[in-house]
Amino acid sequence: xxxxxxxxxxxxxxxxxxxxxxxxxxxxxxxxxxxxxxxxxxxxxxxxxxxxxxxxxxxxxxxxxxxxxxxxxxxxxxxxxxxxxxxxxxxxxxxxxxxxxxxxxxxxxxxxxxxxxxxxxxxxxxxxxxxxxxxxxxxxxxxxxxxxxxxxxxxxxxxxxxxxxxxxxxxxxxxxxxxxxxxxxxxxxxxxxxxxxxxxxxxxxxxxxxxxxxxxxxxxxxxxxxxxxxxxxxxxxxxxxxxxxxxxxxxxxxxxxxxxxxxxxxxxxxxxxxxxxxxxxxxxxxxxxxxxxxxxxxxxxxxxxxxxxxxxxxxxxxxxxxxxxxxxxxxxxxxxxxxxxxxxxxxxxxxxxxxxxx
Amino acid sequence: xxxxxxxxxxxxxxxxxxxxxxxxxxxxxxxxxxxxxxxxxxxxxxxxxxxxxxxxxxxxxxxxxxxxxxxxxxxxxxxxxxxxxxxxxxxxxxxxxxxxxxxxxxxxxxxxxxxxxxxxxxxxxxxxxxxxxxxxxxxxxxxxxxxxxxxxxxxxxxxxxxxxxxxxxxxxxxxxxxxxxxxxxxxxxxxxxxxxxxxxxxxxxxxxxxxxxxxxxxxxxxxxxxxxxxxxxxxxxxxxxxxxxxxxxxxxxxxxxxxxxxxxxxxxxxxx
Numbered sequence: 032x033x034x035x036x037x038x039x040x041x042x043x044x045x046x047x048x049x050x051x052x053x054x055x056x057x058x059x060x061x062x063x064x065x066x067x068x069x070x071x072x073x074x075x076x077x078x079x080x081x082x083x084x085x086x087x088x089x090x091x092x093x094x095x096x097x098x099x100x101x102x103x104x105x106x107x108x109x110x111x112x113x114x115x116x117x118x119x120x121x122x123x124x125x126x127x128x129x130x131x132x133x134x135x136x137x138x139x140x141x142x143x144x145x146x147x148x149x150x151x152x153x154x155x156x157x158x159x160x161x162x163x164x165x166x167x168x169x170x171x172x173x174x175x176x177x178x179x180x181x182x183x184x185x186x187x188x189x190x191x192x193x194x195x196x197x198x199x200x201x202x203x204x205x206x207x208x209x210x211x212x213x214x215x216x217x218x219x220x221x222x223x224x225x226x227x228x229x230x231x232x233x234x235x236x237x238x239x240x241x242x243x244x245x246x247x248x249x250x251x252x253x254x255x256x257x258x259x260x261x262x263x264x265x266x267x268x269x270x271x272x273x274x275x276x277x278x279x280x281x282x283x284x285x286x287x288x289x290x291x292x293x294x295x296x297x298x299x300x301x302x303x304x305x306x307x308x309x310x311x312x313x314x315x316x317x318x319x320x321x322x323x324x325x326x327x328x329x330x331x332x333x334x335x336x337x338x339x340x341x342x343x344x345x346x347x348x349x350x351x352x353x354x355x356x357x358x359x360x361x362x363x364x365x366x367x368x369x370x371x372x373x374x375x376x377x378x379x380x381x382x383x384x385x386x387x388x389x
Numbered sequence: 390x391x392x393x394x395x396x397x398x399x400x401x402x403x404x405x406x407x408x409x410x411x412x413x414x415x416x417x418x419x420x421x422x423x424x425x426x427x428x429x430x431x432x433x434x435x436x437x438x439x440x441x442x443x444x445x446x447x448x449x450x451x452x453x454x455x456x457x458x459x460x461x462x463x464x465x466x467x468x469x470x471x472x473x474x475x476x477x478x479x480x481x482x483x484x485x486x487x488x489x490x491x492x493x494x495x496x497x498x499x500x501x502x503x504x505x506x507x508x509x510x511x512x513x514x515x516x517x518x519x520x521x522x523x524x525x526x527x528x529x530x531x532x533x534x535x536x537x538x539x540x541x542x543x544x545x546x547x548x549x550x551x552x553x554x555x556x557x558x559x560x561x562x563x564x565x566x567x568x569x570x571x572x573x574x575x576x577x578x579x580x581x582x583x584x585x586x587x588x589x590x591x592x593x594x595x596x597x598x599x600x601x602x603x604x605x606x607x608x609x610x611x612x613x614x615x616x617x618x619x620x621x622x623x624x625x626x627x628x629x630x631x632x633x634x635x636x637x638x639x640x641x642x643x644x645x646x647x648x649x650x651x652x653x654x655x656x657x658x659x660x661x
Contacts, residue, residue: 085563105566112567118560122582131578132568176564183568 033061036187036219037082042091044077051077053243055091059187059221064213066222066230069240070266075223076191078240082221083112083189096186106135110187111180116196117172119164125151125175126160132183150178153212170201177212187219194229206232227267231255239263255308260373264306271309271347274375277301283372286343288322290365294372304373309350311369314340320362326355419642422635435636444620444637451616452644454531454606455599458538459546462595463588465539466546470587473547474554485551488544496541500608503537504528507609529611537605538595545594553587554580589652597645617641 037059044052052074059065067075080086081093084105093101100108111132120128126147133143151157154174164172173193180188190209194202210233213220224230230237231251239246239254239262247259258264261272275285280295285305297303317323324342331337336354340347342363355361426432438444473485491499506512507528514524527533557580565575603618610616615623617637624634 083563083567085566104571105563106569106571112564114560114564116558116560118558118564120561120565120579120583122585131565131570135569135574179564179568 033063035059036061036096037221038092038094039078039082040092040094042078042081042088042093044074044081044086044088051243052081052088055243055245057238057245057248059219060236061186062217062219064210064220064222064233064235066224066234066237067240068224068227068230068237068266069246070225072242073240074243075225075240079112079189079191079221079223082187083110084108109185110189111183111185112189112191113173113176113180113193115192117164117169117176119172119175119179121164124161124163125156125167128164128175129179129182131179136183146182150182153181153215154178154208169197170205173197173205174208181212181216181218185218187221188216190220190222192224193222194224194226202229209233231267239266241266257371258306258373260376261304261306264304264371264373269309269348269350271307271312271345273305273307273345275303275305275372277303277372281367283370285370286322286345288343290321290370291367292370292372293368294370297372297374302375304375306371306373307365307369309337309348310335311365312340312347312349312351313364313366314338314349314351314353314355314361315364317360317362320364322363324361324363326357326359326361329355329357419635419638422631423639424636426632435632436639437636438633439637439640443615444617447615447620448617448640450531450614451600451618454534454538454616455596458535458542458599459592459596461535461539462543462546463550463591465543466550466591467588469547470550470554470584473551474557488547491540492544497604497608499541500537500605503533503540504608507533507536528609529613531610531614533609534606534614534616537609538599538602541605542595542599545598546591549587549590549594550584551587553584557583586656589655593648593652596648600644601641 035058037057039055039057042052042055043050055074055078057078067078069075077086081088082095084100084103084107087102091101092099095108095110120131123131129147129150130143133146138146147160148157151159154177156171156174156178159167159171159175164175167175173196176193177188194205197205206229209220209222213233222230222233231254234251236248237251237254238248241262247254247263249257254263254267258267258270264270264272273285275283277283277294277297277299278289279299280297281292283290283292283294283303283305292305313320314326322342324340324347326338327341327346328339329336332350335350335352338349338351338355340349340361340363347363423435424431424433426434439448469488504511508514509524509526509528511528517524527536561579561583562575565579566572570578601618603616603622606614606616606619607622617640621634621637621641624630624637
């Protein structure tokens with residue numbers, strides 16, 4: 032593991048009496064692509080702004096590279112931000128925008144010229160030095176915002192929903208671009224988004240947040256395959272989240288039927304939630320599976336069919352490349368390692384964190 | 390917006406008529422009077438009379454006072470605009486109302502009330518002597534005129550500056566700080582340049598009425614201080630020399646046109 036670069040400890044922040052962040056603890060390592068992922072109002076942007084210096088936490092500490100920077104002004108921090116909606120200086124041309132930070136630091140003209148052409152090359156916008164920001168498309172403006180930030184050689188680049196204002200195709204292109212930039216620059220990226228697909232595509236490490244708490248941290252694979260609670264399961268991709276009872280290790284009762292699984296350590300006869308991804312639900316002819324059901328709805332999604340199957344009093348979401356017309360009687364089969372068992376929130380307080388319609 | 394040019398022209402025609410009758414015709418008349426004498430012969434003497442010492446003095450004084458008033462208005466309006474823009478959501482409505490409220494009163498009445506405030510035995514000196522402080526003698530001085538101009542024209546400076554400040558995205562300011570600029574550098578390199586269009590329209594809207602006013606100087610300057618506006622007014626209302634009055638007006642117009650060309654050029658440059 033790389034060394035710790037940013038440590039947030041016991042960060043609390045509230046606005047007008049409303050708690051935005053409640054005792055947040057987070058460690059960001061050097062040279063990682065970290066994504067703060069969550070719905071709007073989950074505290075992800077506030078976390079970013081606290082690291083950037085635009086907000087001061089009510090309590091807690093921000094440690095950057097071994098130093099306490101909690102109350103340090105933004106212009107003294109060794110990091111740069113790419114803002115939502117670009118925030119370019121519209122009264123300056125592209126070259127002056129990119130040179131802004133370097134001129135403040137009194138770099139030589141030659142150094143600044145070299146940096147501008149290096150940065151424009153990096154973001155594939157060579158020859159745009161003397162254009163004005165308003166004459167550029169959204170995607171181009173965003174690249175300039177990135178160029179303007181990285182010429183200052185920050186240790187961390189903070190990105191606040193930078194692709195939010197772009198259309199779908201451009202957003203996907205920019206995702207690959209950001210991954211490439213991250214590799215070429217070899218610095219830490221801290222990325223904020225509410226788009227789970229963006230997070231899964233780009234990140235080394237995802238931090239899922241909701242209502243001011245961190246719900247789960249881990250690699251994209253961990254977050255997707257082994258969500259720790261119903262909120263994460265529901266927020267990351269489509270899923271079937273079902274109340275169940277853990278009978279004993281490796282055996283769980285779902286919708287009245289016993290299913291073998293691979294999870295252990297939940298105790299005996301313990302109420303739990305299970306999550307089963309729609310692509311992990313197998314539909315087989317009646318009699319060959321564990322739970323009988325009827326296909327109630329089917330739509331074609333291109334790569335697969337998306338079906339709803341009524342089985343055991345639950346509406347299962349199923350993704351399959353095989354077509355089962357509406358009304359088909361089927362059985363449901365799930366491989367034991369595709370059943371992800373999660374702790375059921377114990378108190379009402381924790382319940383509030385999760386999804387309501389479990 | 391309109392289906393075709395014809396409809397658009399039809400709807401615009403009353404405005405064209407208005408512009409013709411109430412703007413272009415009077416302008417042409419001023420030019421006609423300005424460049425002719427009583428006999429109807431063409432002459433440049435009316436315009437040239439600006440070179441006469443008393444006319445020249447009144448023009449220079451008017452320019453001086455207008456420049457000073459504009460600068461004072463700017464220095465007062467900019468910080469206030471920043472305060473207003475910062476509190477976009479909360480108190481700005483009240484503050485704005487407070488500054489706009491005087492405009493609900495008649496302009497002459499407002500200026501007249503300054504007369505009673507500033508008089509040698511007026512309200513301010515009354516208060517000062519009550520507190521056993523030395524009294525001031527401001528009325529009938531250029532300072533009184535500047536006070537009157539600033540009081541009357543300040544809202545015209547505040548509004549455009551406030552609007553241009555309010556338009557700046559908070560993140561643009563944050564971006565400057567993020568890139569290493571301290572508060573002063575951020576102001577000089579980002580905030581101020583971004584508000585230049587607002588400053589220009591504020592300056593124009595204060596400078597032109599300040600340059601041409603005669604009511605404020607008459608009421609607060611006494612009869613001794615003559616601005617170019619007063620001279621022109623007197624040519625029309627006292628000596629009935631419309632030719633001379635129009636000639637001096639033409640000179641004044643030159644300054645206004647220069648001011649407007651400068652603003653237009655700066656704004657165009659800004660748009661490029």
